[in-house]
Amino acid sequence: MSTAGARHGAAIEEVWDRVRGTDRAVVVDSPPGAGKSTLVRELTRRLVAAGEHVPIVVQTNDQADDLVIALAGAGLNTGRLHGQEWTPPRGWPRTKVRTGTKLGELGGSDVIVGTAAKWAYVKADERVWPLGIIDEAYQMSAAALVRVGHLFDRLLLVGDPGQLAPFTVADEHSVRSMATWPLDTAAGTLLRHHPQTPVVPLPVSWRLAPHTAPVISDAFYTRAFTAGAAPQDRRLELGSLTHPALAHAADHGWALLELPEAHVPRTDPALVATLAELVHQLVTAEASTVDPSGARPLSHADVAVGVVHRDQKAHVEAALQRRGVTGVTVDTANRLQGRQYEVVLAWHPLSGRRDASAFHLEAGRLCVLASRHRQACVVVTRGGVEEQLHAYPAAEPVWLGTDPPQVDGWEANRAFLERLAAHRVPHR
Amino acid sequence: MSLDVYQRLLALSRARAVPAASRAHRHLSPRPWVLSGYHLAGEPSAPVAIRYGSFRDSPKLLTIAEPRDRKQRFTALGALARDLATYLSRYTVTEPVVRATGNGRELDVNHCCVDAPQLVVPNEATAHWVGLLGQYLRTLDDPVLQQAGAHLGWIASRRHLPGSSVLLTATDLLTTHWRTGQLPTEDGHLGRLLAWIEPPAGSDAWQAARDAEARPPAGPASDPAWDQVVLRPALERAKEQGDVRRLKIAATEVLDGAWRDTWAALDLVRLLPPGEHVARRWESDRWSWTRHRERVLAGTVSFTTRLADVPAYRYLHELETRTTALDRQMALDDPLVMARYLATGEAVAGVVVKRDPEHTITNAGGRSVLRPLLWVRTNAAFDRPAGTELWLGKLGMTVRAATDDTVELMVVSGAVTRPKLNLLPETDTEVVLAPFGPQQHFPDNLPDELPWPTRGHRRPAAEPEQDDELDTDVAAGPPTATPQPRLSGAVPAARTAPDGEIDAVASGTEAAE
Numbered sequence: 001m002s003t004a005g006a007r008h009g010a011a012i013e014e015v016w017d018r019v020r021g022t023d024r025a026v027v028v029d030s031p032p033g034a035g036k037s038t039l040v041r042e043l044t045r046r047l048v049a050a051g052e053h054v055p056i057v058v059q060t061n062d063q064a065d066d067l068v069i070a071l072a073g074a075g076l077n078t079g080r081l082h083g084q085e086w087t088p089p090r091g092w093p094r095t096k097v098r099t100g101t102k103l104g105e106l107g108g109s110d111v112i113v114g115t116a117a118k119w120a121y122v123k124a125d126e127r128v129w130p131l132g133i134i135d136e137a138y139q140m141s142a143a144a145l146v147r148v149g150h151l152f153d154r155l156l157l158v159g160d161p162g163q164l165a166p167f168t169v170a171d172e173h174s175v176r177s178m179a180t181w182p183l184d185t186a187a188g189t190l191l192r193h194h195p196q197t198p199v200v201p202l203p204v205s206w207r208l209a210p211h212t213a214p215v216i217s218d219a220f221y222t223r224a225f226t227a228g229a230a231p232q233d234r235r236l237e238l239g240s241l242t243h244p245a246l247a248h249a250a251d252h253g254w255a256l257l258e259l260p261e262a263h264v265p266r267t268d269p270a271l272v273a274t275l276a277e278l279v280h281q282l283v284t285a286e287a288s289t290v291d292p293s294g295a296r297p298l299s300h301a302d303v304a305v306g307v308v309h310r311d312q313k314a315h316v317e318a319a320l321q322r323r324g325v326t327g328v329t330v331d332t333a334n335r336l337q338g339r340q341y342e343v344v345l346a347w348h349p350l351s352g353r354r355d356a357s358a359f360h361l362e363a364g365r366l367c368v369l370a371s372r373h374r375q376a377c378v379v380v381t382r383g384g385v386e387e388q389l390h391a392y393p394a395a396e397p398v399w400l401g402t403d404p405p406q407v408d409g410w411e412a413n414r415a416f417l418e419r420l421a422a423h424r425v426p427h428r
Numbered sequence: 429m430s431l432d433v434y435q436r437l438l439a440l441s442r443a444r445a446v447p448a449a450s451r452a453h454r455h456l457s458p459r460p461w462v463l464s465g466y467h468l469a470g471e472p473s474a475p476v477a478i479r480y481g482s483f484r485d486s487p488k489l490l491t492i493a494e495p496r497d498r499k500q501r502f503t504a505l506g507a508l509a510r511d512l513a514t515y516l517s518r519y520t521v522t523e524p525v526v527r528a529t530g531n532g533r534e535l536d537v538n539h540c541c542v543d544a545p546q547l548v549v550p551n552e553a554t555a556h557w558v559g560l561l562g563q564y565l566r567t568l569d570d571p572v573l574q575q576a577g578a579h580l581g582w583i584a585s586r587r588h589l590p591g592s593s594v595l596l597t598a599t600d601l602l603t604t605h606w607r608t609g610q611l612p613t614e615d616g617h618l619g620r621l622l623a624w625i626e627p628p629a630g631s632d633a634w635q636a637a638r639d640a641e642a643r644p645p646a647g648p649a650s651d652p653a654w655d656q657v658v659l660r661p662a663l664e665r666a667k668e669q670g671d672v673r674r675l676k677i678a679a680t681e682v683l684d685g686a687w688r689d690t691w692a693a694l695d696l697v698r699l700l701p702p703g704e705h706v707a708r709r710w711e712s713d714r715w716s717w718t719r720h721r722e723r724v725l726a727g728t729v730s731f732t733t734r735l736a737d738v739p740a741y742r743y744l745h746e747l748e749t750r751t752t753a754l755d756r757q758m759a760l761d762d763p764l765v766m767a768r769y770l771a772t773g774e775a776v777a778g779v780v781v782k783r784d785p786e787h788t789i790t791n792a793g794g795r796s797v798l799r800p801l802l803w804v805r806t807n808a809a810f811d812r813p814a815g816t817e818l819w820l821g822k823l824g825m826t827v828r829a830a831t832d833d834t835v836e837l838m839v840v841s842g843a844v845t846r847p848k849l850n851l852l853p854e855t856d857t858e859v860v861l862a863p864f865g866p867q868q869h870f871p872d873n874l875p876d877e878l879p880w881p882t883r884g885h886r887r888p889a890a891e892p893e894q895d896d897e898l899d900t901d902v903a904a905g906p907p908t909a910t911p912q913p914r915l916s917g918a919v920p921a922a923r924t925a926p927d928g929e930i931d932a933v934a935s936g937t938e939a940a941e
Contacts, residue, residue, distance in 0.1 A: 025881065087792055120873055142882055146741050149879025170747035174588045179736035182744045186881075193884040265430070311772060317813035 004204045004228040012039055015200050019043060019131065019156055027137070027187050027199045028158040031225040032216065032371035033207020033340060036158055040135055041070055043156070047131070048076055048110045055129045056113045057148060059136045063338055064113050065089045067135065071111055072096040079106030081114030081122065116140055120147035128153050134186060135159070139337055141166030142189035143182040157187045161406060162220045162371070163337050164364035181402040188403065204228040207340055207374050212253040219415040220367040222406050229291075236298070236343065236375040239286030243278060245425040246285070249343075249376035254423040261383035264352035267315045271351060274380055274427075275305055276319035278345055279328055289342045289375055300327035302342035306369040307332055308349045308360070316347075333368040344373040348381030350413065356392035363405065363412035370416065379420065389414055431771035432607065440609030443632040445624040449605040451703035451762040455593035455710035456694060457546035461515050462487075463558065464550050464686040466650040466679075468495055472560050475501070476650075476659065477679035478508060482515060484691050489683075491675050493666035502573060505565065509576030516579060519545050519717065544710070544717035547583050548596045548694060550618045550646035550686045555597050557648040559584030566731065578729045582720045585731075590747070591709040591754040594717070598693035605697055610637065618646045618689050625696060646686035654682060703761030709754075737878055745872040756864045766860060776818060776835060776861045778806035780853050787838070800839045800852055801828070804859060810835045818861035823851065825861070837861070 012035075018026040030036040040056070047054050058064045064080065065088075071078045072093040080099040088099070098106050103122055106112055114122070116134075132152030134140060137159035143166070149155075166183045168175060175183065184192070191197055205213050206228040213227035236250040249255035257278075259270055287298040307313050310332055317330045329341065333349075346369035349360040359365075370377055394410035432448075439446045465478030474495035481487045488511060492504045522539040529536045549555050558580055565577025586594035603615050608624035610633075615621050619640030627636035645651055650659065662675040723729040735743050759766045759775075769775035782803040788796045802825065810830040817826050824841035843851040853859050 143741050143744055146738075146875065146878060146882050147873055149881040150875055155881055168744065168748055169751045170744065171588075171590075171751070174747055175744055177734060178740040178743065179734040180740035182741045190881045193882060311774075314773070314812045314816065318811050321813050 002228070002230075004226065008035060008202065008204045008206075008228065011200060011202050012042065015039065015156075016043060016046060018198055018200065019047075023154075023198055025155045025157065025190055025194055025197045027191060027197055028156070029199055029201040029223060030158060030160050031162065031202065031205050031221055031223075032160060032367075033205045033374075034160075034202035034225065035204070035206055036135070036160070036202065037067070037070060039202070040067070040133060040158055041074055044071060044111055044133065045074055045076060052131065053109075053129065054111045054131070054133060055119075055151065056111060056133045056135060057116050057119050057140075058113060059116055059139045059144075059337075060335070061086060061115060062335075063136060064115055065092075068097060068113050069093060071113070077108060077110045079109030079112040081106065081112055081118050083115075083118055116144040116148055119151065120144070122151070124151055127151070130154060131156065133158065136163070136338055137187040137190075138163050138185045139166070140186035141182065142180075142184040142186060145186040145189060146182075155190070157190060159185075159187050160337075161187070161222075162216075162364060162367040164334055164362065164368060165405070167334075176399050176402075179400075181399070184402065192403065201225070208371060209234050209253055209374070212373070212377065215254070215416065215419045216367065216371045219412050219419065220363055220371075220407055233292050234375060235290040237288045237290060237295075239288070240284075242281045242285045245378050245380075246278060246282060246376075248423060248425050249378045250287075252423055253376055254420055255376070255378045256417075256420040256424045257378055257380045257427065258383045258424060259381070259427045262352060263354050264382065266309055267311050268352050268382070269315075271347060271380060271382070272312070272315045272319050275316050275345055275347065276323055276325075278378060278380070279303060279305060279320060280323050280325055282343060282345075283325060283328065291374070298342060300325070301329075303345075304329040304331070304336065304339070304341040304343075304372060305345045305347070306336050306372060307347040308365065308369075312347060333365045336372055337368050339372055340374065341372050342375045344369070344377045346370060346377060346379045348379050348385060350385045350388055351381040353388065356388055356410070356413075358396055358409070361392075361394070361409035361413060363407045363409040366413060366416060386414075386417055389417070431768040434771070435607035436609055438609075439607050439624065439633075443609065443634060444627060445606040445608045445621075445633070447605065447764060448607045449758075449762050450700065450764040451706075452697050452700040453604055453703050453706060453758050453762070453765075454596055454601060454697065455546070455702070455706050455713070456698055457543075457593075459518075460546045460548045460596075460694065461512070462548045462687065462690050464554060464647055464683055464690060465490075465557075466647045466683070467557070469650065469652065469655055471496070472557060472648065473564055475505070475561070475648075476663075477675075477683060479679070479683040479687050480508065480511070487687060489676060489680060491666075491672060491679050493663060493672055493675060502568060502570070505561075505576075506570065506573060509565065509573050512576050512579060513572070516545050519543050520721070522718065539718065540711075541714050541718045541721070544594065544714045545583070546594060546596065548598065548690055550597065550690045551599045551616060552597055554646070554648050555584065555587055555595055558595070559587075563731075575724060578724055578731075579720075581731050582717075582729075586713065586716065588747075590750040591757075592713055592716075593706075593710055594713050598690045601693050601697050605700065609633065617641065618686065618693070619643055622689055622692060626692075643685050644682040646689065647683070650682070658682070703758065705757035705761055709757070737883075738874055738876070741874055742872055745874070749870070753867060756867060759862065759864060763860075766862065769863060770860070773811050774863045776804065776806055776810055778804040778835065778859065778861075780855050780857045780859060781805045781834070783852060783855055785849050785852055789838075798844050798846065798849075800843060800849065802837045802839065802852070804835045804837065804861070805833055806835060807833075809833070817865075818863060819865045820853065820859055820861050822866055824865055 015026065015028055044054050058067060068078050068080045069091060078097050080097060082099060082101060084101060098109050100106050129152050131154045134155060134157045137157035138161050139159065166185060168183055201223045203225055205225050208216060208227050209229055210227040210231045217224050238247060238250050245255040245257040259274060282303055283300055288295050289298050289302065305316050307316060313330050313332055320328060349365050350356055353360060394408060398404060435446050435448055459482045461482045463478065463480040466476045468474040468476055476492060476495055478490045479487045490504050490508055492501055495501050519541055521542050523542050524537050525540050526535050526537050549558060562577045562580025562584055565573045566581060568574055583595050586592040599616055599618050599621055602621050602625060606625050608615055608621065610624065620637040623636030623640045624633045627633050644654060658678045662678045666672045666675045759769060766775060770777055780802055784801040787799055787801045789799045791797050809832045812827065814827050814829055822842040823839055825837040825839045828836040828838050843849055
């Protein structure tokens with residue numbers, strides 16, 4: 001077993017010991033692709049083997065579906081607690097799984113998986129589970145934790161601290177005036193109120209490659225991590241001639257494609273067209289992805305476009321449909337959290353903007369976009385982002401009663417851009 | 429394309445504001461209480477002059493010769509407190525409201541005030557000042573001043589709730605309904621804003637705005653030059669000789685502009701027909717007023733400056749619910765607001781050119797189900813992807829395909845059974861397909877106290893009897909045995925049920941993100 005594997009294994013055993021110990025809560029900090037899902041699956045398996053019933057809280061329906069499929073695949077009797085409008089996704093297991101909108105419909109399941117929003121409405125009749133698992137605990141807000149916390153006597157929170165902070169549609173200033181900050185992360189609020197809670201970091205990212213992991217670790221994380229893969233393990237091979245940005249990214253893991261500097265509307269048509277063109281070239285380039293399990297052709301499902309706003313998503317999706325490309329994921333950073341692809345094309349949050357607002361500077365947003373890939377990531381942007389950053393130094397107020405973000409968004413953006421400077425590819 | 433940007437550019441090129449709404453989106457009381465005033469420079473707690481009342485032609489004027497003298501200050505504010513009490517006493521009549529409880533099997537009667545007070549001030553700074561005045565008054569021993577403070581506190585707390593019309597600022601009223609060609613920060617100046625909307629004959633908006641800036645400010649901060657040249661001698665004379673005439677004349681003159689401008693703003697918005705949902709949002713204000721009054725009468729009203737614990741979470745839930753509801757209601761009420769969504773491509777306008785009501789698909793269970801198709805001809809190409817969800821009232825549909833001038837839609841809810849097929853729009857009907865479905869209403873389902881992960885080991889200090897700190901109107905009802913209607917969301921659910929705006933609460937709701 002490699003040293004990375006040994007460190008990872010040791011971290012998992014530490015979590016297991018903690019879970020079997022006396023701590024009321026345990027937090028696991030997991031960088032992108034550090035085997036968080038495997039950890040949840042493995043611990044659930046051990047808990048069930050020990051005769052426990054395990055409730056698991058996730059944040060989105062996609063996450064719940066993915067987890068149920070994985071747990072059922074591991075042979076666990078799993079219940080999927082869902083809302084009225086839920087329909088099973090493709091590949092839904094035929095055995096080992098029960099589904100229902102009420103707890104009573106899931107009788108006999110050893111594991112129950114549901115979204116936080118669904119658990120908040122569960123009529124548990126005063127039932128309290130000895131241990132609950134919360135997945136994506138940095139994506140979940142304190143407001144969501146407040147609504148489910150009473151269901152569990154102890155908690156295991158697993159999450160990626162580099163993800164996006166919870167957000168609200170309400171005017172944030174009205175909420176900021178309060179002594180309690182309901183939009184804190186679930187993990188953050190637990191650590192604030194129970195500072196003695198042990199935090200176990202997972203030290204190895206299995207998703208990111210050796211040449212991409214350090215950039216993410218340096219720019220976005222306070223606890224450093226390394227890549228688990230060896231440098232020669234992975235390769236992206238492009239069959240035909242493609243855009244220099246794709247070729248560069250295939251070789252180096254990163255490419256920063258810069259369009260001419262301009263102040264443009266949010267749905268920058270040139271950026272939309274560029275992204276659509278890159279995707280089109282990528283899926284028609286007879287590309288193959290190589291890793292220790294062997295080589296296989298790059299499929300549409302291996303490619304994702306990460307954007308910042310929903311209207312950008314709509315425009316890129318429509319542009320792809322016009323080119324006849326389907327099956328490629330296009331989504332906002334919010335919804336890409338926790339997902340993994342071979343190649344990701346990212347719309348830089350500050351591209352073409354006049355200002356650098358807190359929303360667009362948020363470290364988590366860029367981090368999510370830049371850490372979804374196993375092989376390569378192409379960041380597409382208008383030029384001039386660096387100057388824009390320097391014109392808008394971070395000016396976020398410090399709010400009473402809340403902890404400042406662990407990583408400063410402005411500095412994270414600057415550091416990321418600096419590391420990517422070597423991978424700059426000018427627009428043709 | 430953002431319609432907002434276009435309208436601002438249009439206003440700029442015409443040198444005149446352009447309408448941003450064709451309906452009034454705030455409730456306008458037939459008898460509002462208007463207030464404008466000045467405090468001493470740098471001392472918000474020291475009011476110098478306040479003009480107030482609900483009669484445009486006979487405002488009351490309060491002047492304080494030495495506002496730093498607490499005795500003088502509070503004697504004068506006592507007069508304002510009594511006048512406020514007189515005004516508020518008009519809003520004590522209640523009517524019984526019957527609503528179903530317990531799955532509709534039982535009827536519950538509650539009493540709600542038939543109307544509620546409305547305070548109108550020139551600008552945001554004055555609205556903030558009103559809250560401050562309320563805070564000062566609440567700290568006093570005098571019960572009349574204390575009660576006035578409690579009322580002002582309730583009024584000021586409603587300002588932060590989207591859709592509430594209890595405390596209106598003239599600048600917010602105007603910027604909600606018009607777009608100017610100046611900077612948004614410049615819109616905070618009531619005189620400038622009015623100059624853009626109605627420049628005097630013969631002058632353009634820029635000239636009119638400059639003229640407006642030369643006039644006395646709307647307060648509560650005064651013009652330093654006026655302080656020096658007019659106010660100081662007037663105050664000295666009042667203090668030394670006990671003669672307040674000069675002070676009164678000076679105050680009347682300087683506060684007159686803001687007074688008239690505030691009424692002018694009300695007049696302008698009153699010309700617009702009210703939006704359909706405005707009365708319902710006002711109903712939520714009426715319920716809040718009713719319960720605030722009950723608390724004042726019972727002596728259980730309490731305020732704290734910063735929300736904490738469960739009330740903080742409850743407040744966030746109410747803000748979120750109200751923000752979404754207001755956006756949706758304004759767009760559905762007002763074609764000019766909906767046009768913003770058309771401009772961004774989130775909504776689609778067009779004519780139904782073809783229908784296939786008999787279209788069926790096979791669902792996941794292998795059953796054949798009715799999913800009618802519609803083809804809508806549009807003026808501009810629809811640039812959203814297939815799969816986009818749109819709504820026509822209660823009809824939910826998804827986009828199947830789009831060409832340069834036609835969108836093909838599949839109806840997925842609202843008219844997917846034979847008896848309901850008549851709800852489909854006929855061919856040749858003009859339709860606007862909006863990104864807003866039926867209003868979602870989720871109860872806030874918060875626990876009575878915070879669960880262990882979100883609080884420390886130390887128990888928080890005993891909470892005030894009423895945890896309505898900012899008086900957010902979602903606090904538990906008055907200390908009576910009768911359960912109170914829940915007011916989160918614009919209006920209590922049961923009473924909006926008849927038109928189906930708020931569906932019965934689903935037992936489970938899935939995360940949106």
